[in-house]
Amino acid sequence: xxxxxxxxxxxxxxxxxxxxxxxxxxxxxxxxxxxxxxxxxxxxxxxxxxxxxxxxxxxxxxxxxxxxxxxxxxxxxxxxxxxxxxxxxxxxxxxxxxxxxxxxxxxxxxxxxxxxxxxxxxxxxxxxxxxxxxxxxxxxxxxxxxxxxxxxxxxxxxxxxxxxxxxxxxxxxxxxxxxxxxxxxxxxxxxxxxxxxxxxxxxxxxxxxxxxxxxxxxxxxxxxxxxxxxxxxxxxxxxxxxxxxxxxxxxxxxxxxxxxxxxxxxxxxxxxxxxxxxxxxxxxxxxxxxxxxxxxx
Amino acid sequence: xxxxxxxxxxxxxxxxxxxxxxxxxxxxxxxxxxxxxxxxxxxxxxxxxxxxxxxxxxxxxxxxxxxxxxxxxxxxxxxxxxxxxxxxxxxxxxxxxxxxxxxxxxxxxxxxxxxxxxxxxxxxxxxxxxxxxxxxxxxxxxxxxxxxxxxxxxxxxxxxxxxxxxxxxxxxxxxxxxxxxxxxxxxxxxxxxxxxxxxxxxxxxxxxxxxxxxxxxxxxxxxxxxxxxxxxxxxxxxxxxxxxxxxxxxxxxxxxxxxxxxxxxxxxxxxxxxxxxxxxxxxxxxxxxxxxxxxxxxxxxxxxxxxxxxxxxxxxxxxxxxxxxxxxxxxxxxxxxxxxxxxxxxxxxxxxxxxxxxxxxxxxxxxxxxxxxxxxxxxxxxxxxxxxxxxxxxxxxxxxxxxxxxxxxxxxxxxxxxxxxxxxxxxxxxxxxxxxxxxxxxxxxxxxxxxxxxxxxxxxxxxxxxxxxxxxxxxxxxxxxxxxxxxxxxxxxxxxxxxxxxxxxxxxxxxxxxxxxxxxxxx
Numbered sequence: 076x077x078x079x080x081x082x083x084x085x086x087x088x089x090x091x092x093x094x095x096x097x098x099x100x101x102x103x104x105x106x107x108x109x110x111x112x113x114x115x116x117x118x119x120x121x122x123x124x125x126x127x128x129x130x131x132x133x134x135x136x137x138x139x140x141x142x143x144x145x146x147x148x149x150x151x152x153x154x155x156x157x158x159x160x161x162x163x164x165x166x167x168x169x170x171x172x173x174x175x176x177x178x179x180x181x182x183x184x185x186x187x188x189x190x191x192x193x194x195x196x197x198x199x200x201x202x203x204x205x206x207x208x209x210x211x212x213x214x215x216x217x218x219x220x221x222x223x224x225x226x227x228x229x230x231x232x233x234x235x236x237x238x239x240x241x242x243x244x245x246x247x248x249x250x251x252x253x254x255x256x257x258x259x260x261x262x263x264x265x266x267x268x269x270x271x272x273x274x275x276x277x278x279x280x281x282x283x284x285x286x287x288x289x290x291x292x293x294x295x296x297x298x299x300x301x302x303x304x305x306x307x308x309x310x311x312x313x314x315x316x317x318x319x320x321x322x323x324x325x326x327x328x329x330x331x332x333x334x335x336x337x338x339x340x341x342x343x344x345x346x347x348x349x350x351x352x353x354x355x356x357x358x359x360x361x362x363x364x365x366x367x368x369x370x371x372x
Numbered sequence: 373x374x375x376x377x378x379x380x381x382x383x384x385x386x387x388x389x390x391x392x393x394x395x396x397x398x399x400x401x402x403x404x405x406x407x408x409x410x411x412x413x414x415x416x417x418x419x420x421x422x423x424x425x426x427x428x429x430x431x432x433x434x435x436x437x438x439x440x441x442x443x444x445x446x447x448x449x450x451x452x453x454x455x456x457x458x459x460x461x462x463x464x465x466x467x468x469x470x471x472x473x474x475x476x477x478x479x480x481x482x483x484x485x486x487x488x489x490x491x492x493x494x495x496x497x498x499x500x501x502x503x504x505x506x507x508x509x510x511x512x513x514x515x516x517x518x519x520x521x522x523x524x525x526x527x528x529x530x531x532x533x534x535x536x537x538x539x540x541x542x543x544x545x546x547x548x549x550x551x552x553x554x555x556x557x558x559x560x561x562x563x564x565x566x567x568x569x570x571x572x573x574x575x576x577x578x579x580x581x582x583x584x585x586x587x588x589x590x591x592x593x594x595x596x597x598x599x600x601x602x603x604x605x606x607x608x609x610x611x612x613x614x615x616x617x618x619x620x621x622x623x624x625x626x627x628x629x630x631x632x633x634x635x636x637x638x639x640x641x642x643x644x645x646x647x648x649x650x651x652x653x654x655x656x657x658x659x660x661x662x663x664x665x666x667x668x669x670x671x672x673x674x675x676x677x678x679x680x681x682x683x684x685x686x687x688x689x690x691x692x693x694x695x696x697x698x699x700x701x702x703x704x705x706x707x708x709x710x711x712x713x714x715x716x717x718x719x720x721x722x723x724x725x726x727x728x729x730x731x732x733x734x735x736x737x738x739x740x741x742x743x744x745x746x747x748x749x750x751x752x753x754x755x756x757x758x759x760x761x762x763x764x765x766x767x768x769x770x771x772x773x774x775x776x777x778x779x780x781x782x783x784x785x786x787x788x789x790x791x792x793x794x795x796x797x798x799x800x801x802x803x804x805x806x807x808x809x810x811x812x813x814x815x816x817x818x819x820x821x822x823x824x825x826x827x828x829x830x831x832x833x834x835x836x837x838x839x840x841x842x843x844x845x846x847x848x849x850x851x852x853x854x855x856x857x858x859x860x861x862x863x864x865x866x867x868x869x870x871x872x873x874x875x876x877x878x879x880x881x882x883x884x885x886x887x888x889x890x891x892x893x894x895x
């Protein structure tokens with residue numbers, strides 16, 4: 076499979092501060108790729124490098140098969156970008172900005188623009204300074220989605236949108252996905268959105284990639300919580316590879332177990348004898364919290 | 373008005389370095405003149421001769437206002453005649469910054485939700501700015517007293533500056549209510565200051581000629597404060613007039629504030645087109661620059677009309693008094709008095725055009741800081757194209773406004789040589805480019821210090837204002853590119869300095885653009 080974005084060992088320093096410290100990001104053509112990380116992890120910096128706005132200090136990166144720094148202008152004809160914090164020119168109307176950005180990219184579909192204006196319920200005649208944050212976000216989204224491009228780079232595109240509009244956004248991206256002619260890099264904090272839209276995702280922390288793969292892959296990396304009431308003493312269970320946070324209270328045990336170690340752990344439980352059993356699958360939230368919280372340490 | 377005190381403390385905290393800077397530094401400037409005037413004109417006779425010459429020199433009267441006496445104090449107060457404009461500028465910028473700017477970016481909303489009265493932010497901004505102006509006046513008075521100048525005159529001198537600040541604080545308060553954007557509010561206030569200056573110039577220059585238009589000065593708050601005539605008649609009633617003006621302006625602003633919605637101006641926001649008729653980087657730059665260009669062009673045309681219209685008075689003075697004419701010839705280094713006058717005004721026009729050039733260039737930095745540059749550069753627009761479309765306006769815009777000023781000057785003075793007057797204005801262009809190029813250089817290499825680009829026109833203004841009075845060394849005068857521009861009409865037209873300045877500007881621009889190519893955006 077060809078890769079729309081291929082970044083390996085990306086390093087970016089601002090003076091003494093290292094923003095990216097060996098980041099890997101691989102986005103296959105045609106997929107919707109989630110890009111996650113706690114605030115300040117380096118997502119926006121990485122995106123700015125992909126856009127040729129900033130130059131990396133180390134590693135290598137190709138975007139749509141080209142060098143994002145030296146071939147920026149040519150590559151930008153093939154992509155559209157929605158920044159996390161959209162600002163508009165105060166004196167231009169939303170409609171003017173959509174047309175302008177589309178034309179600067181190399182063309183947009185008027186019909187698609189009209190359709191998106193309708194679906195996002197945006198009045199394109201208002202001046203930039205009078206839009207709320209959510210409406211500014213819509214302007215940038217419509218400009219990107221109506222543009223005739225093969226790659227969309229969206230930096231927290233739904234921040235500021237109301238739940239209704241978030242749903243519209245999800246629908247539109249799902250339609251794009253079904254058509255399959257566009258690649259989307261989606262930076263987001265909204266787990267439900269990531270779960271609904273993304274084929275694969277990359278989690279970064281402190282400027283480094285900590286996890287990458289499909290959601291199913293990632294669930295494998297997480298732990299299931301088991302609570303059981305046993306018939307006898309659970310000898311050897313606590314020391315079993317893959318069992319964590321083991322707690323014993325009389326005949327009740329509670330522990331977390333890696334997905335890989337689930338089978339041996341259950342066999343052990345059966346050997347001892349199980350009176351009752353509760354198993355909690357790993358939730359997405361736990362997955363992310365575990366990845367994010369390590370940043371604090 | 374609840375909470376005004378707290379907001380004043382907030383303003384003082386936010387402006388703790390900039391406020392003392394202008395209030396104290398500007399207040400100390402005139403004291404420096406005392407020693408230099410004493411050195412330059414040690415005897416009474418020297419002063420009388422200098423005062424006679426200066427009082428009827430239209431170029432001097434344009435810059436510094438009318439002069440009616442020859443005492444040391446009067447000469448110093450007159451020579452500081454451009455200071456009220458600078459104080460007024462600082463005051464109106466401060467008021468707009470703490471009213472409309474805060475409201476536009478949403479800080480006022482944050483504060484307004486607390487237990488703060490509707491009028492408190494406006495009151496706090498006005499009180500703080502007027503207090504800073506009074507501090508400036510007090511510093512000036514103290515400094516003059518320290519130089520052994522008479523007490524009443526020193527107080528009047530301090531009051532002149534303080535009241536100029538207060539009056540334009542009031543103007544800023546009104547313009548802050550008119551539009552929803554701080555940029556427009558600032559522009560309107562600065563235009564008001566410009567009109568006020570032009571009216572003062574028109575009236576004062578007419579007064580040394582036939583006097584038919586001398587009433588124009590009385591339409592201008594800048595004219596009022598100059599009519600205090602410190603150390604001379606110490607006229608106090610224009611001070612009362614200015615205080616009344618300030619109170620009325622503040623009241624008008626307070627009433628306008630209650631007539632509008634939060635965040636809005638008095639003029640309702642209109643709907644615009646739903647689709648764009650343009651789609652190129654250049655068309656975008658045109659949209660962003662056209663208002664600025666139009667405003668400056670109109671302003672320059674008006675300035676040219678005044679400067680040209682005043683030309684007639686210069687001729688009258690020259691023909692009236694052969695002795696004076698001779699002295700002028702020596703002073704100006706030119707045989708023709710009118711020529712030297714127009715060469716002088718061309719220098720002023722050039723310096724103002726440089727301010728426009730710097731402002732237009734720094735739009736690039738504005739675009740970068742707001743995030744708009746990111747949006748444009750993430751499309752198929754290269755950095756060269758993006759910067760080039762803006763620089764088109766910051767380099768050719770000054771040519772347009774200088775032409776407007778030159779043509780207007782020449783039209784308003786039909787007795788003159790049209791081509792020579794226009795040429796005198798246009799030769800300023802290479803010097804203007806050097807200052808614009810310095811702005812490109814800072815933007816490209818040291819973007820965070822872009823505002824430092826304003827230091828260049830400030831230094832050139834300083835050199836223009838104090839350079840000859842203080843008889844500074846030639847190397848210091850040579851720092852300003854305007855020193856090297858041929859003095860036309862009348863002077864020797866030489867292409868060498870123009871070519872050199874243009875080459876310097878081109879080199880600085882090239883280095884700046886190369887820096888932009890290599891750096892992070894946003895930085």
